[in-house]
Amino acid sequence: xxxxxxxxxxxxxxHHVRHAEFGxxxxxxxxxxxxxxxxxxxxxxxxxxxxxxxxxxRPGESVRIIKILDSMEPRTKGPGGAGIFPGFLGPATAxxxxxxxxxxxxxxxxxxxxxxxxxxxxxxxxxxxxxxxLGSTNNLVIEFAPAEGASWTQVDEALRLGAMRVAxxxxxxxxDIRPDGVEKLAALDPRSDSDLPRVGTIINLQTxxxxxxxxxxxxxxxxxxxxxxDPNELDDGAVVSGQYGHPALKNPxxxxxxxxxxAALRERNGRNLTFGGVILSPEPVDQTLKELTxxxxxxxxxQLGLDAAIVTKxxxxxxxxxxxxxxxxxxxMGLVGIGIFAxxxxxxxxxxxxxxxxxxxxxxxxxxxxxxxxxxxAVDNALGGEVVDLNGLDAKAEMTLPVxxxxxxxxxxxxxxxxCATEAPA
Amino acid sequence: MRIVHYVNQFFAGVGGEDKAGIGPEVREAPTGPSRxxxxxxxxxxxxxxxxxxxxxxxxxxxxxxxxxxELLRNTGAExxxxxxxxxxxxxxxxxxxxxxxAKEAGLVALAAMHAxxxxxxxxxxxxxxxxxxxxxxxxxxxxxxxxxAxxxxxGEALTADDGLVGGIPRLNRLxxxxxxxxxxDLALARLAGDRQATEIPMPDFGAVxxxxxxxxxxxxxxxxxxxxxxxxAGNPGRLESARSTKWxxxxxxxxxxxxxxxxxxxxxxxxxxxxxxxxxxILPLDVAxxxxxxxxxxxxxxxxxVTVGNGTSVANGARYGVEWxxxxxxxxxxxxxxxxx
Numbered sequence: 001x002x003x004x005x006x007x008x009x010x011x012x013x014x015h016h017v018r019h020a021e022f023g024x025x026x027x028x029x030x031x032x033x034x035x036x037x038x039x040x041x042x043x044x045x046x047x048x049x050x051x052x053x054x055x056x057x058r059p060g061e062s063v064r065i066i067k068i069l070d071s072m073e074p075r076t077k078g079p080g081g082a083g084i085f086p087g088f089l090g091p092a093t094a095x096x097x098x099x100x101x102x103x104x105x106x107x108x109x110x111x112x113x114x115x116x117x118x119x120x121x122x123x124x125x126x127x128x129x130x131x132x133x134l135g136s137t138n139n140l141v142i143e144f145a146p147a148e149g150a151s152w153t154q155v156d157e158a159l160r161l162g163a164m165r166v167a168x169x170x171x172x173x174x175x176d177i178r179p180d181g182v183e184k185l186a187a188l189d190p191r192s193d194s195d196l197p198r199v200g201t202i203i204n205l206q207t208x209x210x211x212x213x214x215x216x217x218x219x220x221x222x223x224x225x226x227x228x229x230d231p232n233e234l235d236d237g238a239v240v241s242g243q244y245g246h247p248a249l250k251n252p253x254x255x256x257x258x259x260x261x262x263a264a265l266r267e268r269n270g271r272n273l274t275f276g277g278v279i280l281s282p283e284p285v286d287q288t289l290k291e292l293t294x295x296x297x298x299x300x301x302x303q304l305g306l307d308a309a310i311v312t313k314x315x316x317x318x319x320x321x322x323x324x325x326x327x328x329x330x331x332x333m334g335l336v337g338i339g340i341f342a343x344x345x346x347x348x349x350x351x352x353x354x355x356x357x358x359x360x361x362x363x364x365x366x367x368x369x370x371x372x373x374x375x376x377x378a379v380d381n382a383l384g385g386e387v388v389d390l391n392g393l394d395a396k397a398e399m400t401l402p403v404x405x406x407x408x409x410x411x412x413x414x415x416x417x418x419x420c421a422t423e424a425p426a
Numbered sequence: 427m428r429i430v431h432y433v434n435q436f437f438a439g440v441g442g443e444d445k446a447g448i449g450p451e452v453r454e455a456p457t458g459p460s461r462x463x464x465x466x467x468x469x470x471x472x473x474x475x476x477x478x479x480x481x482x483x484x485x486x487x488x489x490x491x492x493x494x495x496e497l498l499r500n501t502g503a504e505x506x507x508x509x510x511x512x513x514x515x516x517x518x519x520x521x522x523x524x525x526x527x528a529k530e531a532g533l534v535a536l537a538a539m540h541a542x543x544x545x546x547x548x549x550x551x552x553x554x555x556x557x558x559x560x561x562x563x564x565x566x567x568x569x570x571x572x573x574x575a576x577x578x579x580x581g582e583a584l585t586a587d588d589g590l591v592g593g594i595p596r597l598n599r600l601x602x603x604x605x606x607x608x609x610x611d612l613a614l615a616r617l618a619g620d621r622q623a624t625e626i627p628m629p630d631f632g633a634v635x636x637x638x639x640x641x642x643x644x645x646x647x648x649x650x651x652x653x654x655x656x657x658x659a660g661n662p663g664r665l666e667s668a669r670s671t672k673w674x675x676x677x678x679x680x681x682x683x684x685x686x687x688x689x690x691x692x693x694x695x696x697x698x699x700x701x702x703x704x705x706x707x708i709l710p711l712d713v714a715x716x717x718x719x720x721x722x723x724x725x726x727x728x729x730x731x732v733t734v735g736n737g738t739s740v741a742n743g744a745r746y747g748v749e750w751x752x753x754x755x756x757x758x759x760x761x762x763x764x765x766x767x
Contacts, residue, residue: 118668118694130600197617199610209697245694246737260606267607272614285696308613310606316668316695316737336616338609341626346739348550349595352629355740363616364626365609368598371669371739402669403598404737414606419625420596 009186010096010232013179017105020056020138028173033106033138035170043165044142046158048150053143055383057109059136062380063124066388066395068407069110069117069244071134072163072253074103074170077236081168085237087218089164096187096232101174107137107254108167110159111384112144115152116211119390120247120407126377131409131416133254140166141383153210160242185232185266188275190304197307198276201261202226202297203413204322206243206250206314207282214251214314215240216280226281226297228304231262239280243314248370248403248410249342251314260414261310261340277304283315283322290325298329298337308336312413317344317355319412327361337361342410343369343420347402353420367411368418370404427534427579428474429467430503431460432494432524434517437561438478446516447756449487450479450494452501459568463507466572471579475501482756485516486749494520495527503533507575510538510557510567511545515748518545525552534578538571542630544748546592547741553584556591631740646760649727650678651750653735654701654708654767655693665734667694673733673746675753678726683712695736696767708765727759735766 018031026036037054044052057063076082077100081089084100122132122139129135142163146155192198205214207222214221216229216239229238239256262278269275281297284290301309311326313319320341327337341364343353349369358364375398382395393399403409409416435445437458456464457476464473477497484490498506506528508521522545525537529552537549541556555574557567574588584590603611608625615623640646657665663674684705691701691708706712709730717723731750735743754762 116694116697197614199613199617212697260604261609264604264607264610268610273610308617310609310613318695336613338613338616340605340609343596343626344737344739345596346547346741348547349597350547350550350592351739351741352631353596353626354629357626357629362621362628363612363624365605365612366625367605369596370737372598404669411605414604414609417600417602417604418598419601419605419608421599422594422596 007184007186009184010235011099012183012185012235013099013101014104014181014183015101015174015177016180017103017138020058020106020140026173028177033103033170033173035173040166040169043169044162046162048147048154048158050145050147055141057124057139057141057383059124059129059138061124063383064121064376064379064395065109065111065134065139065141065383066119066121067111067113067117067384068120068122068247069112069114070160070163070241070252071107071109072167073257074106074108074167075237075257076101076168076171076175079172079175083236084168085164085240087215088161088240089168092217094233095236095238096230100236101171103171103174105137106170107134107139108163108170109134109139109141110163111141113385114156114211114244117244118247119388119405121388121405122407123376123379128374128376128406131403131406131418133408133415140170142166143384156211156242160240185235187230187232188277192274194274196272196274198305199265199273199308200275200277200279200301200304200306201265201310201312202279202281202301202326203259204281204283204311204313204319205239206319208285211242211244213242215242221280221282224282226279226293226300228277228279228300231259231266231275231278234259234262234278246315247405247407249315249412251411251413252408255408255411255413255415260411261312276306283313283319290322294322294325294329297326298333298335301330301335302333306335308338310338310340312340314412320354321356324356324358327358331361338363338365340365340367340412340414342367342412344371345369347371347373349420366419367416368403368409369420370402370410372403373400374403374406375400427471427505428503429471429505429507429575430498430501431456431463431473431476432498432506432508432521433458433460433476433478434520435478435480438476440478446480446482448480449483450477450497452477452497459564462568463572466568467575474503479520481516481520482752484520485752491523491527494524495531498528498533499531505534505575505579506536507571508537510564510571511543512557512561513540513543513559515544516752518543519548519745519748521545522548522554525549528552536575536578538567541591544741544744548745550595553590554592555584555589640760643723643761644721645724647725647727647758648714648723649754649759649762650709650711650714650730651762651764652709652730652732654765655691655734656689656701656705656708656732657692659687659690661692665692665732667692667734668736670734670738671742673731673749675729675731677728678711678730679728681711682715684709693734693736693767708767710765727757
């Protein structure tokens with residue numbers, strides 16, 4: 001359909017979801033999403049899972065979701081996915097063209113315990129709901145019990161594939177529906193002769209082994225050199241998160257599908273810049289490899305003809321150095337490098353904000369102080385578990401904890417609106 | 427105003443490192459720099475006492491701050507001045523803690539030390555006035571402290587013009603544009619030649635000069651330290667897996683090495699499977715014992731110190747460093763091996 005018009009790129013067919021519920025008459029109508037719990041349960045069946053439970057957590061409800069692992073936006077390119085989540089639901093063939101149906105306002109969320117996972121939570125109502133992208137979506141929450149004898153890796157894989165199937169099944173309900181909006185996303189043109197500055201992004205992906213890994217076309221990015229892709233490939237699920245550490249500093253599949261820096265570059269493309277490219281990079285744990293990867297990413301940026309790159313990260317202080325090495329490498333080649341960092345300046349906000357700052361590329365954006373305390377109001381219901389492991393409190397209780405425990409709140413890929421500023425003492 | 431001055435054992439004229447272990451005491455007549463400070467504060471104010479304590483005792487003994495604050499309150503003072511501690515870490519941390527506790531107890535409180543002293547982070551909500559590096563700058567420093575104290579006594583808040591350091595917190599707030607959009611704007615600004623624009627000032631960690639080599643390792647008492655979260659099985663001290671707020675000590679005496687199951691790492695920043703299979707990978711007790719047996723080092727210190735370096739604030743990290751150094755110095759340790767993960 002897209003190519004018939006001579007258009008090279010991806011058309012996003014956006015369907016808004018304003019309310020979601022279980023029911024027998026599955027469908028999407030007037031923003032009301034009705035899904036069959038039984039049909040979705042069948043998609044989650046796996047020898048690695050003893051049982052699964054599905055629940056809706058909707059905006060404005062007195063609900064907290066704890067132990068959130070991954071989350072994804074319901075999308076499909078046709079029946080059965082038709083290419084969405086390449087390398088997982090289908091072969092690892094290049095995506096980012098044709099059409100993709102998007103259910104805006106809905107998310108599929110996996111919550112529960114896996115090894116190495118750190119407690120991350122979302123409040124669906126009250127003033128803290130807006131700190132997470134899941135605070136304003138209708139969330140289909142998948143809870144689970146592992147099957148006896150299944151390895152944790154098998155459980156993880158079963159949950160990832162199951163959640164993807166559920167996400168596709170939700171989006172399939174929109175296949176025959178007129179979308180609320182059509183967004184035409186042209187593939188990037190490497191030969192653009194515009195005089196505008198070429199700006200792109202380098203997306204660092206955390207690659208620290210099982211449960212702290214990120215996949216590109218279904219394969220771990222660990223041990224790869226940085227690579228360039230078209231931003232539209234992200235829309236079709238080319239990057240999938242299997243990274244369960246650092247709740248506030250992780251980039252779930254949902255934000256890769258909706259990469260905020262890509263969105264900001266698209267928005268300005270042709271106005272005050274030319275969107276010049278997207279580079280994916282692993283975050284090695286070894287200093288020598290961090291240096292190699294950073295130098296290579298900067299060379300790739302130069303080969304794409306970029307004048308500037310926004311560098312994003314995933315993870316804590318160690319990952320700061322993956323940004324710092326890259327922005328410094330960019331600046332040493334005469335490119336502008338901008339890092340997006342969360343600050344780690346202690347509960348009072350008085351300590352040095354960064355662990356591993358850049359030396360020359362000193363233009364940085366702050367996504368807020370990780371250590372500052374916030375209070376979550378008590379709620380009527382909780383999903384994901386009975387007890388918050390971080391503090392041993394009942395999952396429904398009022399609690400004060402570092403903002404770092406709120407899922408996605410300090411998004412180092414630029415989703416959030418938090419920042420830090422100084423205030424004169426009273 | 428009735429003012430009490432806190433100093434360490436050195437500035438109280440009691441002694442140097444040999445007296446760092448003494449507990450808190452009161453002198454009702456101003457002692458040491460308190461006399462100069464008293465003259466600078468003028469006739470309207472009176473230094474009613476000098477309270478002092480040994481740096482090791484004050485920095486590392488549990489409850490020491492409470493003991494000191496109890497003495498301050500017993501003097502009937504309305505205001506506390508702590509320091510100047512210059513760049514002395516233990517003294518600075520104690521000045522910060524005492525000023526914080528005094529302020530919380532209702533006194534007007536002020537600490538003085540160098541801007542990079544880890545004690546600056548301990549003082550909030552009490553203000554800290556910055557000083558020079560060493561006591562050679564005592565004269566100008568006391569002038570500044572006295573002016574700041576007079577201003578506070580008059581009920582006014584200090585500003586950067588008064589030498590206020592560290593006490594300006596960076597606080598979270600929501601803005602209209604998301605971080606991605608702001609990053610693109612910042613890129614365009616920098617491309618247009620603005621080299622100053624940033625949302626995050628460059629942090630200043632200060633600099634730590636490494637100690638010189640020890641003359642004879644075969645005679646040295648050597649300590650093992652780690653930020654790798656290695657604790658006895660069951661984590662009796664409840665060390666946090668991330669964003670640690672404390673450090674703990676555990677015995678090594680009579681242990682030839684560490685065994686699988688006896689100790690585990692609770693560090694949340696890496697996979698602990700290999701660490702737990704052989705805890706010596708985090709705390710190298712096995713090879714350290716070999717070196718001890720060979721005579722390559724004198725003796726291993728009988729305890730190890732442990733924390734978790736995973737999202738831990740620099741302020742806490744700096745505090746652990748000062749506290750560890752004080753503990754080790756007190757124990758006569760000449761060298762320490764700190765493993766990082």
